[in-house]
Amino acid sequence: MRVISGRTRVAAVIGDPIEHSLSPELHNAAFAAAGLDWVYVAWPVAAGRAEAAVDAMRVSGLAGMSVTTPHKDAAAAAADERSAAVEALGAANCLVPIGDGRVRAENTDGAGFLAGLHDDAACDVTGRRLGLIGAGGAGRAIAQAAGAAGASAVVVVNRTAARARIAAELAGPVGVVGEPADLAGVDVVVNSTSVGMGDDDALPCDPALLHGGQVVVDIVYTPWETPWLAAVRGAGIEAHNGASMLVHQAAIAFTHWTGVPAPVDAMRAVIANRFS
Ligand code: ATR
Secondary structure (H helix, E strand, C coil): CCCCCCCCEEEEEEECCCCCCCHHHHHHHHHHHCCCCEEEEEEECCCCCHHHHHHHHHHHCCCEEEECCCCHHHHHHHCCEECHHHHHHCCCCEEEEEECCEEEEECCHHHHHHHHHHHHHCCCCCCCEEEEECCCHHHHHHHHHHHHCCCCEEEEECCCHHHHHHHHHHCHHHEEECCHHHHHHCCEEEECCCCCCCCCCCCCCCHHHCCCCCEEEECCCCCCCCHHHHHHHHCCCEEECCHHHHHHHHHHHHHHHHCCCCCHHHHHHHHHHHHC
């Protein structure tokens, strides 16, 4: 039987609701695979109480904290230090204790997306054109990371133009707002909308706009293969789901907390067993 001792390190995720979070399963499997005496639990924290949860982290010796809805903005504000991504996005999904009760905020979503793209497609966005459908929290993180990583263009296509502009600006000078037809001219096409999780027939874009030679990613992983992904693959275009982004955003957090490389294969197995 697993022994929890006085030396066991504890990490937690805060959010509301939190009972269905995959993070405990993912991180506990990772700690076990890495042979670390760590445990990861879910803390239900109501809206408006993120600052109190960060204060709990300051005094309790909590060794790592993940942050999910509705606390990402408040956690970024409550931290003592912020990564460049957090400064740009105003949102954090990971808090790291840095000593003396101080906390650094990180956002691993964008870096997790880029690492997943590399893992799945051996693709690096540096010098490449990225087409991004959607401009929510995940989309903004991807736009910021792609711009910072040296993409030659980040073309944001979104239902609501004002949000598209915000995401495009996060990519820096290479960011522009585009139309669906512009997706034909990019190297990597990413769906960051929730279209595909629902029951309706909507698609993030017409698959006929896309062509072989492009790499397509739908960051959705439930369902494992969205109708859009199936259509894109059916047209012979390389396409991947959101499992790698999910795994890598967690893997980067794991390394921030533990200082060691994450057992990515073990983490990937948790997700594949659950959803594929
Ligand atoms: P997340 O934080 O997971 O990225 P979000 O902030 O709710 O989620 O963002 C959802 C994204 O999906 C947004 O870009 C949203 O478009 P709007 O900015 O116009 O709201 C997009 N989205 C959701 N449902 C959509 C639909 N039916 N058609 C087109 N876009 C949709």
